[in-house]
Amino acid sequence: MEPGEAAAVAADLRDTMRAHPGCVGLAAPQIGAPVRVIVVDVSAHRRGRRSHGELVLLNPRVAFARGGEVAREGCLSIPHLTANVRRATDVVLDATGLDGARRWIGTAGFEARCLLHEIDHLDGVLFLDRVDSLSRDVFRRRNYALASGLVSPASVSRTKRR
Ligand SMILES: [Zn+2]
Numbered sequence: 001m002e003p004g005e006a007a008a009v010a011a012d013l014r015d016t017m018r019a020h021p022g023c024v025g026l027a028a029p030q031i032g033a034p035v036r037v038i039v040v041d042v043s044a045h046r047r048g049r050r051s052h053g054e055l056v057l058l059n060p061r062v063a064f065a066r067g068g069e070v071a072r073e074g075c076l077s078i079p080h081l082t083a084n085v086r087r088a089t090d091v092v093l094d095a096t097g098l099d100g101a102r103r104w105i106g107t108a109g110f111e112a113r114c115l116l117h118e119i120d121h122l123d124g125v126l127f128l129d130r131v132d133s134l135s136r137d138v139f140r141r142r143n144y145a146l147a148s149g150l151v152s153p154a155s156v157s158r159t160k161r162r
Pocket residue numbers: 074075076077117118121
């Protein structure tokens with residue numbers, strides 16, 4: 001991945017994330033870019049008590065993970081569903097910044113969860129792949145999809161009637 005390519009993908013990711021209120025992270029494969037770039041910013045989210053602000057990471061890797069907690073997750077790529085997902089509570093990531101410098105990021109809680117969710121996207125793993133039970137742990141969502149503009153109101157009401 002060339003630096004220019006990474007910067008262009010990062011800018012697209014940031015714009016897309018900012019265009020969707022409530023979106024706290026995005027990974028390159030979600031916008032059709034087959035590169036290992038993620039953007040996460042939980043600073044404006046009510047659950048984002050601990051935050052590094054906006055993180056743009058190239059080739060992020062989980063160097064250390066500890067703990068486990070189940071919490072609700074959603075995803076811009078699957079706007080009509082949320083699910084209970086078990087993730088580590090404390091992580092240390094090894095990544096490269098847009099400036100090419102190596103970064104170590106230690107974090108916990110909601111920010112750690114978001115980073116792990118986005119890193120999963122780089123490997124083609126979705127949050128639904130991580131639920132214990134598709135019948136017990138997956139829930140329909142009615143508002144986010146409408147707010148995000150990803151689906152038309154008509155398709156949402158079809159979902160509601162099911
Ligand atoms: Zn996602």
